[in-house]
Amino acid sequence: MSGGALPGLPPADMLLVLAVILPLFGLLPLLLLGSRLAERLTLLVLAAGLAVALGIGAEVAAAGQAATAFIGGWRPPLGVGLRADGLSAVMLVMTAVVLCATGLYAMTGPATPRAAGERMPTAFWMLLLCVWSALNLVFVAEDLFTLYVALELLTFAAVPLVCLDGKEGQIEAALRYLVFALFGSVLYLLGTVLIYALYGTLDIILAARRASVSPGLVVALAAMTAGMMAKAALFPLHLWLPPAHSGAPPAASAMLSAVVIKAPIFLLVRFWLDLAPESLAVKVGPILAGLGAAAILMCSLVALAQHRLKLLIAYSTAAQIGYLFLMFPLAAAASAWSALAWTGGALHLASHAFSKAAMFMAAGLIAEAVGHDRIKGLTGLGRALPVSVAAFGLGGLSLMGLPPAGGFVAKVMLLSAAVHLGNWWIALVILIGGLLAGGYVLRVVVPALQRPAAPLALRPVAGWREWVALALALVAVGLGFVPLEPSAYLAIGRPASWAEGAP
Amino acid sequence: MIALHLLTGLCVLAGLVFFAAGTLGLLRLPDPLTRLHALAKADNIGLGLIALGVLPQLVASGAVLAAAKVVAIWLLLQLSSGAVAQLLAEVAFRDSETGADDPDGAAAEAGEP
Amino acid sequence: MTAGTLGGSDLLLLSAILVPLVLGLAALKPWVRRWGPTLALVAPLPALAAVLLVPVGQSVLLVPAPFRLTLALDAPGALLLGGAALLWLLAGIYARAYLKDDPERGAFSVWWLLTMAGAFAVFLVADVASFYLAYALVSFAAYGLAAHDDTAEARRAGRVYLALTVLGEALLIAAFVMLASSVSGANPLIRDAVAGLAQSPWRGAILGLLLVGFTMKMGLFPLHVWMPLAHAVAPVPGSAVLSGIVVKAGVIGLIRFLPADLPLAQWGMALLTAGLFTAFYGVAIGLTQSHPKRALAYSTVSQMGVVAAVLGAGLAAGDAAAPSLAAFYALNHMLLKGAMFLAVGVAMASGPRHLRLVLIGAAVLGLSLAGLPFTGGALAKYAVKAPVGEGGAGILLALSAGGTTLLMARYVLLLAARGKGADPAAGEAEAPPALLVPWAVLSGVAVLLPFALFTPVTGLGLGGLFSLEGIIKGLWPVALGLAVAALLYQKPPKVSEIPAGDILALTQGLRPALRGLLSAAVRLDAGLRHWSSAALALVLVMVALAVAMGEPQWLQPLWP
Amino acid sequence: MSLAFDALLCLLALLAALRAVAAGEGFSRVAAFMAYGLILGLVWVRLAAVDVALTEVAVGSGVTGLVLLRAVARDDAPAPLAAGLAYRLLAGVVALLVFAGLAAVVLLLPEPAPSLAPEVARHLPATDLGNPITAVLIVFRALDTLLETVVLLLALIGVWALSPDRTWAGRPAVLLPAPWSGALEFLARLVVPVGVLVGLYMFWAGADVPGGAFQGGAVLAAMALMAIAAGLLPRPVLARRRLRALLLAGPFGFLLVGVLGWVFADAFLAYPPGVEKAVIILVEAAITLSIAVTLALLVLGPPVAEETE
Amino acid sequence: MSAETLFGLAAAALCAIGIYGLMVGRGALARLIAFNLLGGGVFVLFGVVARRGAGAGFGGDPVPQALVITGIVVAFSATALGAALVERLAQLRAKGGAPSEEPEADT
Known part of the structure; x- marks a missing residue:
């Protein structure tokens, strides 16, 4: 048992393992149940999982050090270790909240469209739990091969989600997503085998301790980073994201854009700040930031030119991912300001998750009510669907980086770090990104607030689903009240080591 | 001992000859049925001879179980290649019968194992 | 600094902001929105009370570190807050009558209340982060007032306004980040941040961004294009508030963020020249306008130029008194301009006989703005003479007063035309009292209030003004302006009307270029999203990463 | 002597892989892939990993090949036109670059292999x-x-x-x-x-x-x-x-x-x-x-x- | 030139061929096969590392060999999912499904 367990809460290592296997416990019986029972069981598991995630967060805060667990009692390098430091705990809680909201949003209520048969709802609930288990594992696993299996579990759950409606365009998008993601994960595997060949261990922390700059490590990190960039759809590797995220059913695209896309990014942060030696991180930082900047500028411009609402939001995801890559050169430099950049990046990761999930849910409700996805036909919608447009607007507010949203605080933190570390072009890109985000958000919100030219014929939409979207948007706004200083919570468990806790 | 090695060498060599004949038949013969005929016959006898050649070596070195496995493999192959050849022949025959034989001999190509 | 318990005056300061904000958000509910216009009357009262009761210099820490949300009432803030509260109250009464048969008045009142909350907050907050929050609130909520009518022109004006507002926000956040980071701690007070400006390494960049960001809100050339568009399309009470108060957010920004005691000659001169140029430019374009509201909008551009000039002079000389004098001038402009916009509405609604009365009132307001002796405007002009000094700038300042007189004459002329032709059915009808009374009260206050405030703000006696030499100095620019107006009235020159947002027309050329850029981006994106290019890109990225991390000596064995 | 056999095995595997990539028609590509899988099975035996050889032959080429065969049979879409020569050359060069990098790393692996x-x-x-x-x-x-x-x-x-x-x-x-x-x-x-x-x-x-x-x-x-x-x-x-x-x-x-x-x-x-x-x-x-x-x-x-x- | 190095170079070559196939491959099936080739190459690399780490009475380090078994099964499930997607797509296209919203030429 490691770390001082909070009274009343089960020990930290049990919670860690629970976070991974609880969704599996929920998933497996679903095969035997009908879709109504499946829904109820999933919502129950979602609630329990949220409690576990919050428990882990509390344990890490109370113990002031990372929570650790060893599978089967075997310590690395032989066994597999799970470890949740400050950042992992934040990611676990973020994922739990977003997926609970998605569950509520996708719940069949009086006004939700009747699913044609058992296939869609049952498959959706199973895939949701799989996504959750995989994400939790990605955030806590410290073993490179376990991370590979977790990433594959995530991809195999995300691909069917994309083509759940079964239309031809979506299946083509899902196929393209699957094969490109596989290309990425096999490159990651190539990196993993080289790391094992060099250091005889797959554990990130032990490998980091033995890591020294050598051709093998360089090729390994290059392959792993390229693989993760392919799975994170960083520009110019974003071919699969727009069709996949816009084609998926609304609840699924909310999940995909908000949390599934964050797993490979989290791993990149894990590699470049825990595993790789400082000298390599400084060399690679500019390349990652350069591609991130290209992503922000290019994908925002293309988002401005989109005619369909969901495609606009999907391109916005591709652009916002660019911000997260701007963090690497800032966080790699060993200075007080890099801690601020590190906090800004984590905050952007979280606030983008909440605001993007809210925007996709709102877009789904708007498409349901109006019957089409074209931006042109949305004039005057603000009066008909005020709550959905408000959710979309508040989410957009966070993307634009305007106070009082979380996106604003993250932008200020990254800007301050960029200014102090002298990366002027990063500061400029952040500002231009905010402008372009303003462009493509206001392009939808402003016509919605005007008076409709012709009265809109709307199909009824369940009120509580709109409030779920608005609640998520309000959480993104709530993140705006995070203090503008390096967060102590995120510093727990850094630099990573197994030393603390049980010897 | 020398006789043993001689026997093994001879058998394996003969087996190889049959395999070569089978492959030559595959490349040279015109239509699927005759190719199947060549392959099924030649490869089976080839494998039989090689198994025959290897058996004494194994028995001599005391690995009786391995020898039994080699024989089992040979038997399984007899069975499966015979049945598969039969199936392919049925398909080839039905295609040539119904004239579904595509002009560019795709069916013939499909006949190839 | 009463951090713990919130005293009576602290609560008053807080409620000045919270009451309009809460009412505005509550008005989102349909049944509250029906009472919107009446709520709009109640909302400014706490602010008015705060200005009257709370001693100047009082500040309250709402949320302790690391947020440090603080409100503070300093001299310029109190002046502008008082004027704003008064104008919101009277314009609110006016708007209730003006919009009584407009179906969308509920929505208008939501934007009205939110802009009010933002405006009061901008004048009160004392820390950087909440200033940015208040500034963003007043800027984006004002969009609702501008783009109220559902006409194509209103939508275009709204788009231009939003584009420039988002640009302004980006510039300001960059400046605030650099400003705040020179002081330790998460969210410094504006005072401390500005104090740290002297030795901050990016002083030039910060000042540049601050000046551009705030003068864009004030409508200084060349970033004034949005103001004539927005103020012309807004309904009359909306234009009054936009031109009167929302523009002052830029003024208070400059007052707060420019170092009072650190003489910066070049930045000061730059602001001074830009201000003076805008003063004359506004008058020149305003004269060609055919609608009284657009003429007034250009007059605001011109007057804000004067305020910028005053602040520039103060910055150049490091004169600590300049900000409060500029605030006094801005207050005078706020009330006069508000009254003039309301006059347009009253003129529209009254028949020919009553129109004469309205025209006389408007003329008085115009002359007061121009600085005719014995009017409030003269006091304002006299007050700002000190920082600008007697040199070339002083003369130009006086000349701009002449220009303003000319523009005001044009405005009265347009008002007369507008009055007769606008509403023949009005016949002998008199403007409804709900419009007439608030306008009359506002005009009276606008002309007389400076007399009460002159000595406390400037510390000078009134005597100097009423001396013969003072009268002469105030009179000749006005006389000159009237003479030229009479001359032009005889032989009106054939000058075609310059479209509102004058130099915006130049940007029409930009539109196809922008569209070209978008389609190029889409084509590049479509190209990159083919499988062959993406797969190749992935492998090239891997190779690039490896090469970037590699060291040259690893290739040594290849060529020993 | 066994090195010669291993070299032959590697050559066969490379040829099968090249055939699987270069083959025009779907069926022969899958056939080449299955042959590749079986040869890899032999490679695994040579690498003293019989468990993996069993898995590779049974799952890696057997069941995978079956699934791919079924997909080829049912996917009657016309074979899309092959990539341009220039692109293929560029891809070849990049692939060679990757090979050079990997080969260098394999040759420079640490001598007392950590295990x-x-x-x-x-x-x-x-x-x-x-x-x-x-x-x-x-x-x-x-x-x-x-x-x-x-x-x-x-x-x-x-x-x-x-x-x-x-x-x-x-x-x-x-x-x-x-x-x-x-x-x-x-x-x-x-x-x-x-x-x-x-x-x-x-x-x-x-x-x-x-x-x-x-x-x-x-x-x-x-x-x-x-x-x-x-x-x-x-x-x-x-x-x-x-x-x-x-x-x-x-x-x-x-x-x-x-x-x-x-x-x-x-x-x-x-x-x-x-x-x-x-x-x-x-x-x-x-x-x-x-x-x-x-x-x-x-x-x-x-x-x-x-x-x- | 020990056997491990030979197989190591062969594995590197297989990876290169797999990557070439993934770049040049036309149509999803060709790419799936190229993915399996690349996967096979990486797994042989695992095998070589295992063989180099032989010792303590085993012919090869059991940990990478165990990983390869897991990897092969995961690669198979990926290929099965991909193949099912290809078949479903062919089925829909054969039924004259409406072309997807943006007719992207899959060149």
């Missing part, structure tokens, strides 16, 4: 298993294996989710569209029982000699498919509870044993001391059963229209 073999040897007796690979799979890295069974199940759920709504509870499509053939039935009647015996033996022997759950499961799946193709067994109705319970046996069983680990051995997926071998065999049996059913259903594909045979 966990001694670590495994030290802890092997605690698991009282003979086969170290099974020990690593089921004991030391048990979480990977648990997740792997879930991955397989998830792939099946993904494949089933592709069916149209109305046939969610139907039967999978016919595997072999040919009419009944005596030869196939004869072959099935003879080989299936022997195959099942071999599969069970491979699972049972996995504890001590090369073999194990995955290899045994693959052989059992093959036998099931042969029986269904020959008509000895009907195509299963996918919504039947019993079939789905079989699917769950592996992952759920493993999960339950893992949770029991908390109770008896104070760590998740730890085996109660003293009865490790029995529990491990039990778990492996459940996994073998589930893998056999899952692999078979994956090859059979999504449920299509309900047919009255």
Whole structure:
């Protein structure tokens, strides 16, 4: 048992393992149940999982050090270790909240469209739990091969989600997503085998301790980073994201854009700040930031030119991912300001998750009510669907980086770090990104607030689903009240080591 | 001992000859049925001879179980290649019968194992 | 600094902001929105009370570190807050009558209340982060007032306004980040941040961004294009508030963020020249306008130029008194301009006989703005003479007063035309009292209030003004302006009307270029999203990463 | 002498791989890929990893090849035009660059190769298993294996989710569209029982000699498919509870044993001391059963229209 | 030139061929096969590392060999999912499904 367990809460290592296997416990019986029972069981598991995630967060805060667990009692390098430091705990809680909201949003209520048969709802609930288990594992696993299996579990759950409606365009998008993601994960595997060949261990922390700059490590990190960039759809590797995220059913695209896309990014942060030696991180930082900047500028411009609402939001995801890559050169430099950049990046990761999930849910409700996805036909919608447009607007507010949203605080933190570390072009890109985000958000919100030219014929939409979207948007706004200083919570468990806790 | 090695060498060599004949038949013969005929016959006898050649070596070195496995493999192959050849022949025959034989001999190509 | 318990005056300061904000958000509910216009009357009262009761210099820490949300009432803030509260109250009464048969008045009142909350907050907050929050609130909520009518022109004006507002926000956040980071701690007070400006390494960049960001809100050339568009399309009470108060957010920004005691000659001169140029430019374009509201909008551009000039002079000389004098001038402009916009509405609604009365009132307001002796405007002009000094700038300042007189004459002329032709059915009808009374009260206050405030703000006696030499100095620019107006009235020159947002027309050329850029981006994106290019890109990225991390000596064995 | 054989083996593998990439037509590409898989099986034997050789041949080229063959047969889309010569040259150059990088790294691998073999040897007796690979799979890295069974199940759920709504509870499509053939039935009647015996033996022997759950499961799946193709067994109705319970046996069983680990051995997926071998065999049996059913259903594909045979 | 180095270079070559196939491959099936080739190459690399780490009475380090078994099964499930997607796509296209919203030429 490691770390001082909070009274009343089960020990930290049990919670860690629970976070991974609880969704599996929920998933497996679903095969035997009908879709109504499946829904109820999933919502129950979602609630329990949220409690576990919050428990882990509390344990890490109370113990002031990372929570650790060893599978089967075997310590690395032989066994597999799970470890949740400050950042992992934040990611676990973020994922739990977003997926609970998605569950509520996708719940069949009086006004939700009747699913044609058992296939869609049952498959959706199973895939949701799989996504959750995989994400939790990605955030806590410290073993490179376990991370590979977790990433594959995530991809195999995300691909069917994309083509759940079964239309031809979506299946083509899902196929393209699957094969490109596989290309990425096999490159990651190539990196993993080289790391094992060099250091005889797959554990990130032990490998980091033995890591020294050598051709093998360089090729390994290059392959792993390229693989993760392919799975994170960083520009110019974003071919699969727009069709996949816009084609998926609304609840699924909310999940995909908000949390599934964050797993490979989290791993990149894990590699470049825990595993790789400082000298390599400084060399690679500019390349990652350069591609991130290209992503922000290019994908925002293309988002401005989109005619369909969901495609606009999907391109916005591709652009916002660019911000997260701007963090690497800032966080790699060993200075007080890099801690601020590190906090800004984590905050952007979280606030983008909440605001993007809210925007996709709102877009789904708007498409349901109006019957089409074209931006042109949305004039005057603000009066008909005020709550959905408000959710979309508040989410957009966070993307634009305007106070009082979380996106604003993250932008200020990254800007301050960029200014102090002298990366002027990063500061400029952040500002231009905010402008372009303003462009493509206001392009939808402003016509919605005007008076409709012709009265809109709307199909009824369940009120509580709109409030779920608005609640998520309000959480993104709530993140705006995070203090503008390096967060102590995120510093727990850094630099990573197994030393603390049980010897 | 020398006789043993001689026997093994001879058998394996003969087996190889049959395999070569089978492959030559595959490349040279015109239509699927005759190719199947060549392959099924030649490869089976080839494998039989090689198994025959290897058996004494194994028995001599005391690995009786391995020898039994080699024989089992040979038997399984007899069975499966015979049945598969039969199936392919049925398909080839039905295609040539119904004239579904595509002009560019795709069916013939499909006949190839 | 009463951090713990919130005293009576602290609560008053807080409620000045919270009451309009809460009412505005509550008005989102349909049944509250029906009472919107009446709520709009109640909302400014706490602010008015705060200005009257709370001693100047009082500040309250709402949320302790690391947020440090603080409100503070300093001299310029109190002046502008008082004027704003008064104008919101009277314009609110006016708007209730003006919009009584407009179906969308509920929505208008939501934007009205939110802009009010933002405006009061901008004048009160004392820390950087909440200033940015208040500034963003007043800027984006004002969009609702501008783009109220559902006409194509209103939508275009709204788009231009939003584009420039988002640009302004980006510039300001960059400046605030650099400003705040020179002081330790998460969210410094504006005072401390500005104090740290002297030795901050990016002083030039910060000042540049601050000046551009705030003068864009004030409508200084060349970033004034949005103001004539927005103020012309807004309904009359909306234009009054936009031109009167929302523009002052830029003024208070400059007052707060420019170092009072650190003489910066070049930045000061730059602001001074830009201000003076805008003063004359506004008058020149305003004269060609055919609608009284657009003429007034250009007059605001011109007057804000004067305020910028005053602040520039103060910055150049490091004169600590300049900000409060500029605030006094801005207050005078706020009330006069508000009254003039309301006059347009009253003129529209009254028949020919009553129109004469309205025209006389408007003329008085115009002359007061121009600085005719014995009017409030003269006091304002006299007050700002000190920082600008007697040199070339002083003369130009006086000349701009002449220009303003000319523009005001044009405005009265347009008002007369507008009055007769606008509403023949009005016949002998008199403007409804709900419009007439608030306008009359506002005009009276606008002309007389400076007399009460002159000595406390400037510390000078009134005597100097009423001396013969003072009268002469105030009179000749006005006389000159009237003479030229009479001359032009005889032989009106054939000058075609310059479209509102004058130099915006130049940007029409930009539109196809922008569209070209978008389609190029889409084509590049479509190209990159083919499988062959993406797969190749992935492998090239891997190779690039490896090469970037590699060291040259690893290739040594290849060529020993 | 053996180096020459290894070189020949490598050459064959490269040729098969090149053929699989360069072949124009879908079927010959899959045929080349299956040949590649079998040659890799030999490579694994040469690398002294018989367990992996079994898995590579059974799953890597056998079942994968079967799935690809089925896909080639059903995907009658016209073969899209090949990439331009310039692009192919560029791709070739880049591939060579990657080869050079990897080859350099392989040549520069550290000489006393770091290895966990001694670590495994030290802890092997605690698991009282003979086969170290099974020990690593089921004991030391048990979480990977648990997740792997879930991955397989998830792939099946993904494949089933592709069916149209109305046939969610139907039967999978016919595997072999040919009419009944005596030869196939004869072959099935003879080989299936022997195959099942071999599969069970491979699972049972996995504890001590090369073999194990995955290899045994693959052989059992093959036998099931042969029986269904020959008509000895009907195509299963996918919504039947019993079939789905079989699917769950592996992952759920493993999960339950893992949770029991908390109770008896104070760590998740730890085996109660003293009865490790029995529990491990039990778990492996459940996994073998589930893998056999899952692999078979994956090859059979999504449920299509309900047919009255 | 030991056997391990030979197989190591062969594995590197297989990876290169796989990557070439993934770049040049036309149509999803060709790419799936190229993915399996690349996967096979990486797994042989695992095998070489295992063989180099032989010792303590084993012919090869059991940990990477166990990983390869897991990897092969995961690669198979990926290929099965991909193949099912390809078949479903062919089925829909054969039924004259409406072309997807943006007719992207899959060149």
